[in-house]
Amino acid sequence: MVDTLMRAGSELQTMLLAQALAEAGESVSIGVLARWERELDPRVASLAEQGVTVDLLTNSRGPLGWGAALYRLRLRLKRNPPDIVYAVMSRSGLLASVASVGLSVPVVQARRELVSARRGGRIRALVRNCSLRCSAGLIANCKAVLRQVESSEPVDRLPRTVIFNSIPPEFFDAVPPEDIV
Incomplete structure (x- = not known):
């Protein structure tokens, strides 16, 4: 899970990790909390060709958007529980932690600490x-x-x-x- 997809940073590392896991034969899915930049569409398409599912969990950042993302993620975790949820950044980690309450889905959270955070x-x-x-x-x-x-x-x-x-x-x-x- 990641907040958004970008050309650099943790978001790019998430895409590269998903690509490497898919190449190794693992089933991988990325849940994204915000729309990604248009320039990334070819990379997202290549991930899809390798079998990586990229899901946009919400279209907005407000309370309704977060509620929708929480609902969609919780449904996905219930219907098809993954071995592990790797959440990048604090917002996606918080959302994954709340969505996994009561489910036997471990959540691993990684985040960077910026001064602005x-x-x-x-x-x-x-x-x-x-x-x-x-x-x-x-x-x-x-x-x-x-x-x-x-x-x-x-x-x-x-x-x-x-x-x-x-x-x-x-x-x-x-x-x-x-x-x-």
Whole structure:
């Protein structure tokens, strides 16, 4: 998912990633929140030729547009749940997170932090601060797990890192005990 398609930046990287995944035989779909520039139509057409679905989720940025995008995305996630939703930029990440509530669809969010992104209303600041608090809680939990593992396992002090994994266990293949190192 991406806010819009452009000739450069994260948006172009999203298109290149989708193209590479499609060439590797993966099923890929891009949900776009705003119309893309006309000059990109040939690139979007070439993505379609490779089997990448490019969907415009809304035509407007107002509350009705966001509501329509949320509704369309939620329907798509219910009807054909993907393995993962990769959301680029904060608006598409927020929309994907809300649309996936109650569904077993993991959302991975990437965003760039621009100085202009810090200028915004109270709601934007509230959402950003809430997500930062949640991230801080996850990091604190990982550190607590690491301390507990280090104190309970009689193993030499090797460098260890505990990484929070928000993807549900059912998305992973079972590993037999003899394969565990």
